Amino acid sequence: MQRNPQLNANGELQHLLSIEGLPREILLQILDTAESFVGVTERDIKKVPLLRGKSVFNLFFEPSTRTRTTFEIAAKRLSADVINLNIALSSQSKGESLLDTVANLSAMHADLFVVRHASSGAPFLIARAVKPHEHVINAGDGRHAHPTQGLLDLFTIRHYKKEFGGLTVAVVGDILHSRVARSLIHGLTTLGTPEVRVIGPQTLLPAGVESLGVRVFHDMRDGVQGADVIVMLRLQNERMSGALLPSAQEFFMKYGLTAEKLALAHPQAIVMHPGPMNRGVEIDSSVADGPHSVILPQVTFGIAVRMAVMSIVAGN
Amino acid sequence: MRILIRGGRVVDPASGRDSIGEVFLADGKIAESTGTPDRTLDAAGLVVAPGLIDLSARLREPGYEYKATLESEMEAAVAGGVTSLACAPDTDPPLDEPGLVDMLRRRAKALARARVYPLGALTVKLEGRLLTEMAELRASGCVAFSQANKPIADTQVLWRALQYAATFGYPVWLRAEDPWLAKGGVAHDGEVATRLGLSGIPAFAETIALATLLELVRATGTRLHVCRLSSAAGVELIRAAKKEKLRVTCDVGIHHVHLSELDLGYFNSHCRLEPPLRGQRDREALSRGLADGTIDCAVSDHTPVDEDQKQKPFDEAEPGATGLELLLPLTLKWGEERRLTLAQTLARVTCDAARVLGVASGRLQPHARGDVIVFDPHAPFHVRPENLKSQGKNSPFLGYELAGRVRATIVDGKIVYEER
Numbered sequence: 066m067q068r069n070p071q072l073n074a075n076g077e078l079q080h081l082l083s084i085e086g087l088p089r090e091i092l093l094q095i096l097d098t099a100e101s102f103v104g105v106t107e108r109d110i111k112k113v114p115l116l117r118g119k120s121v122f123n124l125f126f127e128p129s130t131r132t133r134t135t136f137e138i139a140a141k142r143l144s145a146d147v148i149n150l151n152i153a154l155s156s157q158s159k160g161e162s163l164l165d166t167v168a169n170l171s172a173m174h175a176d177l178f179v180v181r182h183a184s185s186g187a188p189f190l191i192a193r194a195v196k197p198h199e200h201v202i203n204a205g206d207g208r209h210a211h212p213t214q215g216l217l218d219l220f221t222i223r224h225y226k227k228e229f230g231g232l233t234v235a236v237v238g239d240i241l242h243s244r245v246a247r248s249l250i251h252g253l254t255t256l257g258t259p260e261v262r263v264i265g266p267q268t269l270l271p272a273g274v275e276s277l278g279v280r281v282f283h284d285m286r287d288g289v290q291g292a293d294v295i296v297m298l299r300l301q302n303e304r305m306s307g308a309l310l311p312s313a314q315e316f317f318m319k320y321g322l323t324a325e326k327l328a329l330a331h332p333q334a335i336v337m338h339p340g341p342m343n344r345g346v347e348i349d350s351s352v353a354d355g356p357h358s359v360i361l362p363q364v365t366f367g368i369a370v371r372m373a374v375m376s377i378v379a380g381n
Numbered sequence: 382m383r384i385l386i387r388g389g390r391v392v393d394p395a396s397g398r399d400s401i402g403e404v405f406l407a408d409g410k411i412a413e414s415t416g417t418p419d420r421t422l423d424a425a426g427l428v429v430a431p432g433l434i435d436l437s438a439r440l441r442e443p444g445y446e447y448k449a450t451l452e453s454e455m456e457a458a459v460a461g462g463v464t465s466l467a468c469a470p471d472t473d474p475p476l477d478e479p480g481l482v483d484m485l486r487r488r489a490k491a492l493a494r495a496r497v498y499p500l501g502a503l504t505v506k507l508e509g510r511l512l513t514e515m516a517e518l519r520a521s522g523c524v525a526f527s528q529a530n531k532p533i534a535d536t537q538v539l540w541r542a543l544q545y546a547a548t549f550g551y552p553v554w555l556r557a558e559d560p561w562l563a564k565g566g567v568a569h570d571g572e573v574a575t576r577l578g579l580s581g582i583p584a585f586a587e588t589i590a591l592a593t594l595l596e597l598v599r600a601t602g603t604r605l606h607v608c609r610l611s612s613a614a615g616v617e618l619i620r621a622a623k624k625e626k627l628r629v630t631c632d633v634g635i636h637h638v639h640l641s642e643l644d645l646g647y648f649n650s651h652c653r654l655e656p657p658l659r660g661q662r663d664r665e666a667l668s669r670g671l672a673d674g675t676i677d678c679a680v681s682d683h684t685p686v687d688e689d690q691k692q693k694p695f696d697e698a699e700p701g702a703t704g705l706e707l708l709l710p711l712t713l714k715w716g717e718e719r720r721l722t723l724a725q726t727l728a729r730v731t732c733d734a735a736r737v738l739g740v741a742s743g744r745l746q747p748h749a750r751g752d753v754i755v756f757d758p759h760a761p762f763h764v765r766p767e768n769l770k771s772q773g774k775n776s777p778f779l780g781y782e783l784a785g786r787v788r789a790t791i792v793d794g795k796i797v798y799e800e801r
Contacts, residue, residue, distance in 0.1 A: 070647055085576065164692055184694030185578040186648030207696070209578030244578060271575040272583070 070192055077381040080192045080201040081374050083210040085251040092255060096220050098373035099366070105142060106368055115376045116145035119176040123149045124167075125204070126182040131340065132204050132214075135364070136179045139371035145177070163187065164194050175199060177379060185209035185244075200378040208242050213374055214339055215248025217367040219256065221359055222294055224366065225335050229253065233260040233331075235282075235289050238298035238320055238347055239269045241309075245339045246298055247277070254278040264288035265320060268309040285320050292330040297322050297338045297347045305346070313346045323349045327357060335359045382419050382795055383407045386755060389424025393431065394728035395744035404429050406751040409794035413747040420796070424755050427788055430727055431743045432464025432495075432752035433712075434734035436554075436632050437608065438683035438705055440497070441772075442485065444473025449685035449772035451485075454705065455494035457771035459798035461706035462787040463681070464495050464752035465735075465742050467554075470502040471529035477502035477513045479521035486522050494797050496752070498738060500527040500554060503542050509533035512542055515551055524738060525552040525606065530655050532590060534560045540597055547603040552739070554606040557594055557615065558656060562586035567696045569659040573642040579695060582657050584612040591618050598627055606737055607631035610676060611656035613666030620675045630737045631675075634682040635711040636702055638668045640777055650691045650698035651777040654682075671729060672719045678734040679715070681708040685773020703773035710762050710783035723758070751794035760786040 069086045073079040078091055105113055121140040123133050133149065140147045152166060161169075167178070177200045180188045185207030192201040205211040226232055234253055240246045240263050253261050254277070263274060264282045275281060282288030289295055305313040322336065336348075336357045344350045353360060384406040391402045405412045438458065441449040458466055468485075470476035476485070482499050489497035501523030505511040508531075515526060526546055532555070533539040546553045563582045568574040570581025591607065595618065598605045610616060610633050622629045636654060641664040645652045652658055670676040684701025691698050708730060716726025735743030742750045762783045766774035790798035 162689060162692070163694070182694065184696050186696075187694040189648050190692070190694055207578050207694075208580075247576070247578060272570045272581055273572045273575055276572040276575065 070189060073381060078378050079381055081212050081378060082188050082192060082201065082203045083251070084212045084215045084248045084255070085210070087255065089255050092216070092219065092252060095216055095370070095373050095377060096223060098377060099220055099369040102369040102372045103366070106365065111142050112144055113142065114144045116140065116143035116379055119145045119379060120174060121145045121147050121177045121179060121375070122170050122175045123147065124152060124170070124178050124180045125150065126152045126180070126187070127205070129181055129205070132181065135367050136204060136371055139368050139375060142368070143372055143376055145375070163190065167191050167194055171196060171199060177202065177375060179204050181205045183207055202374060202378065205244055208244055208247070210248045211244040212248050213367070213371050214245050215252045216374065217363060217370040218249045218296065218337060218339070219252045220366045220370050221337060221363050225359060226293060229256040229258045232258050232293045233262065233291055234258055234294040234296065235262040235264055235292040236296045236298065237264040237285065237288070237322065239300050239304060240265050240274060240298070241269045241271045242301065242304065243298050249296065250277050250279055262288050262292070266310070285326055286329055289326055289330045293334055295322060295327070295330060295334060295336050297336065299339060299341065300343060300346055317346055321345070321347060321349060322352050324351050324355070327352055337363055340364065383416055384420050384422065384791065384794065384796070385415065385418035386422045386424050386429050386753065389427050389429035389755060391429045391745065392723050392727060393745035394724045395732035396746060397724055398745070399722065399724050404745060404753060406753065406791060406794045409751045411745055411747050411749045411751055422755060422789060427755050427757050428723065429753060429755050431731040431745055432754050432790060432792065433462050433708060433730045434738060434743050435463045435466040435681050435683065435705065435708055435730070436678055436734055436737060437634070437680040438463070438466040438468055439471070439685065440468050441685060442472060442488070443481065448687050451488050451492060453770065453772040454683070454685065455489065455492050457705040457769065458495040459790040459792065460770045460787060462709045462754040462756060462790055463705050464754065464790060464792045465498065465738070465740065466495055467498045467500055467524065467738060469529040470500050470527055471507060471531070475502045475507045476500070476523070477505050477507070479514070479517045482518060482521040482523055493795070495792060498524045500525050502526070503528050503546070503553060504533065504538065507531045509535055509538055512545055515546060516549065519551060525554045527554040527608070528556070530556060532556060532558050532560045536593060540601070543597050543601045543603040547601045550604070552604040552606060554608050555594060556608045556656070557587050557591035557610070559586045559590040562589065567653065567657070568645065569642045569657045571642055571660050573645055577645065577648060584614055584659060584663065587612050587656065588614045588618060591615055595622050595627065595629065598629060602628070604628050609634050609637070609656055609680070609682060610667060611637055611659050611663065613663045616666045616670040616675055620670070623675065630677045632678045632680045632737070633667050633671055633676050635679045635704065635708055635715070636682070636777060637664065638671060638679060638715050639711060640664065644777060648695040649777065650693065650695050651702060651775055651779065653695055653698045653700045654702060655700040668715060668719065671715070672721060677729070677737055679708070679712055679729045681705050683771070685771050686775045688774065691775050701775065703769060703771045703776050705771055706769055707764065707776065707778060707783070709756065709787060710785035713758055713785045714783060751791060753791040754787055755789040756785060756787045758785050760784065762786050
C-alpha cells in the first residue's frame with residue numbers, strides 16, 4: 066500500500082483529500098482549531114490574518130454555490146485572496162486536461178486549491194501533481210468523499226453531544242451516491258462512535274457497505290430507534306424515479322423523517338442534513354424547522370471548520 | 382537460414398521435455414538432423430522454449446496510431462518472446478471488412494516480426510446488430526470472430542450470430558459480460574469500490590452472460606472461446622461446462638492472475654482494466670483455475686494507452702495495460718507461486734494457446750513451425766517506461782522488478798530479436 070498521500074513526511078496534514086485514513090489526533094486537531102474560530106465568526110470584525118498574502122483558488126469542476134461560498138467566506142476571514150474559477154464553464158469545455166488546468170493555475174502562484182470534481186479520486190490526481198508548497202482541499206469528489214462536510218458534521222455532533230463514546234448515529238437515505246455519508250462514517254468510526262447505522266433500501270446502499278463498519282437497516286422505524294443523531298441525506302432529483310426508486314412520494318413514505326418517526330429516537334436527538342434539503346422528500350418541514358433540527362447551525366459551523374482546515378494545511 | 386541453439390535447457394511443454402540439449406532450425410521449421418548451421422546460438426544457462434502465443438494483443442492499427450503503431454508493438458512482441466498473437470477487432474474502423482484484415486495482415490507480414498492472427502468482428506462495427514460477412518473475413522485470414530470489449534446486448538442477435546458461425550464451424554471468441562449490468566461501472570462491485578465511491582460491475586455481470594453463452598453453445602454447437610474470465614463464480618461455470626464436455630475453452634488476462642481490487646490503492650488508474658480487477662478470492666480462483674487447466678491459457682490483453690489518457694480521474698481514465706513484454710515474466714511468476722514445473726507453466730502460453738488458435742506452433746517437435754525463444758528465467762526485468770519497447774508505458778507493475786528476460790526470439794526460422 067502506498068503512503069497516505071494526504072500526509073507529509075512528518076505525518077502532518079499536507080492535503081485534505083478524505084477522512085478515511087486520517088489519524089484520530091488530526092481529526093481532533095481540526096475540530097479543536099475550528100472551536101477557536103467559532104468565536105471569530107461571531108465577532109464584529111470577522112477576520113484573522115493567518116493566511117494574509119496567500120492565494121486560495123476555488124476550482125469547481127462541478128457547479129456548486131453553497132460549498133464554494135462557504136470556502137470563500139472561510140478563506141476571506143483568514144485574510145487570504147480568493148479566486149473563484151468555474152471550470153465547468155471554461156477550460157474543460159475547451160478541451161484542456163485537468164492537470165494542464167492545474168499546472169496553469171500553479172504558474173499563477175497558488176497556495177491552496179479547493180477542488181470539487183464529479184469524478185471520485187480527482188483531488189488525489191491533483192495532489193500528486195502540485196508543487197510541494199501547494200495544498201489541495203477536497204470539496205467533494207464524485208461519490209467518494211466530502212471531508213470538510215464530514216468534519217463539520219462531526220463538529221456539530223460534538224457540539225451538541227460533547228463526545229462520541231456512547232452515541233448511536235443513524236444516516237438515512239441515498240448512501241450509494243453519497244460522498245457526505247462516506248466521509249461522516251469514516252470520521253465517526255475513527256472517533257470511536259460505538260454504533261453507526263445506515264438506513265435505506267437495498268438499491269441505495271453500496272455493495273458490502275458493512276465493511277465500512279456500519280449496521281444496515283432497511284426499516285427506518287427500527288433504524289432510528291434510540292438514535293442520538295439522525296443524519297438525513299439529500300436525494301438527487303434525477304434519482305427520485307427510475308430503476309432505483311419508484312417515486313419521491315414512496316421514498317418519503319418509507320424513509321422520510323417525520324415527527325412520528327423522530328419520536329422513536331432518543332428524546333434529545335438532533336437532526337442534521339447537509340443541504341440543500343428536499344422538504345417532503347427526505348424530511349418533513351415540521352422536523353426540519355423543529356426543535357431537534359440543527360441544520361442551520363451546521364452551516365455556521367461549516368465556516369469555522371473550513372477555516373481550521375485551511376489554516377492547518379497551509380501551516381504544514 | 383539454419384540455426385543451431387546449443388547448450389540450453391530445452392523445455393517443450395507439449396511433450397513434457399525438459400533437458401539440456403540442442404534445437405536445430407532449418408527452412409523455417411524445427412528440424413531433426415544437424416547439418417552445418419549458418420548461425421550458432423550459445424544458450425548455456427538459458428531456457429530454450431517455443432515462442433509464446435498471445436491470444437489477446439491490441440496493435441492499435443488501423444485508427445489508433447497515436448496510441449501505438451504496428452512497428453512499435455511488433456517490436457514489443459518479439460522483445461517479449463511473443464511469436465504469435467491474435468489481435469482483437471476493436472480498431473477504428475473495426476475489422477469487419479476483408480479489405481481491412483487483408484491490409485493489416487500484409488503490413489504485419491512486411492514487418493516480419495511475430496505472426497499476426499486477426500480476429501474478425503462478429504457484427505458490423507461491433508454494434509451487435511448486423512452479422513459481418515464471416516465467410517469473406519475468414520477467407521481474408523480471420524481465425525475467429527469476436528466482439529472485443531463490446532458484448533452483444535440483444536440475445537436474439539447473439540443467438541443468430543452463434544448459429545451462423547456454427548454452421549461453418551467458425552470459432553467465436555467472446556467476453557462474458559452483461560452490458561446492462563456493466564453499464565457505467567469502472568471497478569469490481571465490492572468493498573474497494575464502495576470505499577472509493579466508484580461505480581461497480583458486479584461479478585454476476587459475468588456469470589449471467591456466461592450462463593447465457595453456455596446455454597447458446599448447447600443449443601447451437603458453436604465452438605466458443607471465453608475471453609478474460611474475471612470471477613471465481615465464472616471459473617466454476619467453465620469447470621462444470623467442461624465436465625459436461627461442452628466445446629468451450631477460455632483464457633484469463635495475466636494481470637488478473639496477480640492483481641485484485643486492493644491494488645487500486647488510491648485510485649491508481651493503471652489498475653483500470655476491462656474486465657475489472659475483482660476480489661482476492663476471485664484472483665485466487667483464476668490462478669488456481671489456470672493451473673488445473675479449467676482455464677486454458679493466459680493472455681497479455683496488451684492494450685497500449687498513452688499517458689494522457691491515464692493521467693485522469695479513475696473513471697475517466699482509459700482502461701487497459703501494456704502486456705506483451707510482461708507476459709513471460711508474469712507467467713513465470715505465476716508458475717513459481719503455484720509451484721509448477723517450467724513445462725507446465727509455459728504450456729498455458731504456448732501449446733495450449735496453439736490448440737485454441739488451431740495452429741501448428743507452440744511446440745519444439747520436428748516439423749513444427751520454427752518459432753523459438755531463448756530466455757533467462759532469473760534475469761531481472763525492471764518495469765520502467767524506458768525498458769518497454771511498446772508505445773504503451775501503462776502498467777500496474779511500473780516500478781516492479783520481475784524475473785525473466787528474453788535473449789533471442791526466432792520466428793519462422795529467422796532471428797527477429799536479440800538482446801544486446
